[in-house]
Amino acid sequence: MNVENLLRETLAEMADEQVPPPPARFLPHRPARRRGAVLAAAAAVVALAAGGTVAVRTLSPEADRPEAPVAARPGPERTHEVTVEEGQRVARLFDDLSRATGEPAESFARAAEDGRALGLPPYAEGGLEGFAHPGTYRFPVSATPTEILAGMVARFRETADGLGLASRRAPRDVVIIASLVQAESPTQADMPKVARVIHNRLARGMRLQLDSTVLYGLGRYRGGVTVGDLKLRSPYNTYRHRGLPPGPVSNPGEAALRAALHPAPGPWLHFVVTDPERGTVEFATTGEEFAELAERARRSG
């Protein structure tokens, strides 16, 4: 590592450690004012982390201490619950939401078209993919599709703020990389190294050659990619096109976002899932090392 990279890491680490003061600290004291209807409703969509209850910060200025966590509460109204899995795509999310609410999936797809109403950050460029944050959401049965999706976007923004994403020069690229990391990593522990491979390949102008992007282009979820698939004419086909795909290919969780922001230091340019059963992934720097891993994967697979 050289002094420049060390400096980058040091600054990123310092920025990460600092929890910013609540926004209210920077505002002059004024009588409380109601926020827009959708955002207020989004704050009412209570988010639970997968596996446990997590507090949701409301941004409502009515609260005396806006940074104080508001405990997740089901409320008096009847609620639906939907879980956005890490790495899930919005197409599948709309199906899940449709099942949970009885609304047709199209009404969610339609609601997703209005990025402004969802509160998407500008760098989402109006697309929901990548910005529906994973987690378990509970919302009143009266919630509209827009309010439900806005709740997921609000959770993304909170996580992104916590990670200092918006102060980066290319936050959209970070989310795209995180979506690739999420789709390609068998376990969370692999994520920082997978992120490093993506960064290193981009820095060297290599094609990313990631199957997850081809599958996304094909609208498929699982399974291998054939030689025929690799000819797919789509900007998502990273075997054909250099650089990142035009948008996220999944909705990444916090670990993947963190990995995209802080890849593990290392020289690797390749990775291979050598044991799909156990989810073992191995990393290689040279073409020869890569060929060896690929051969091993073929034998075991």
Added chain:
Amino acid sequence: MDPGFEAALRQFVVDRSGALFRTAYLLTGDRHAAEDLVQSALAKTAARWRALRDPEAIEGYVRRTMYHEQVSRWRRRSRVVEVSTDERIDRAGDGHAEAADLRLTMRAALSRLTPRQRTMLVLRYFEDRSETEIAHLLGVRVGSVRSQIYRSLERLKKSAPELSAVREFR
């Protein structure tokens, strides 16, 4: 005060104060100084709100104000930044200890740079801006940015001799 303006200011602060604070912290190395810096840049920006209008221009103005204030601030007071050494070394696990050590050395070395040098490094290596952009933002010549950054990096290397012992990847 115009209610539209007030709502827009509030929204901007809710959306952006976190990111602004982190940058301010890197510039100052001190939470209180960082809060002051954000607060004062916001106040100056609020006064020019109407002329700026679009959110991107507003953020650009706040940031530029922060950089300028920080660079001129050092004439008035010098700041000592404490690095809480023990705690951070403890946290780093076995294999990572060496790297964590280096980052600590780096922090201490950063605190010995002038605010101008430090600001340029934050712009270059945290915000990832080009030398041309930095020159534009600070109102100095590109050549001056280049030489100052070069000199700062040399100083960092000198204050952390372990750095030269670090393996180069590739």
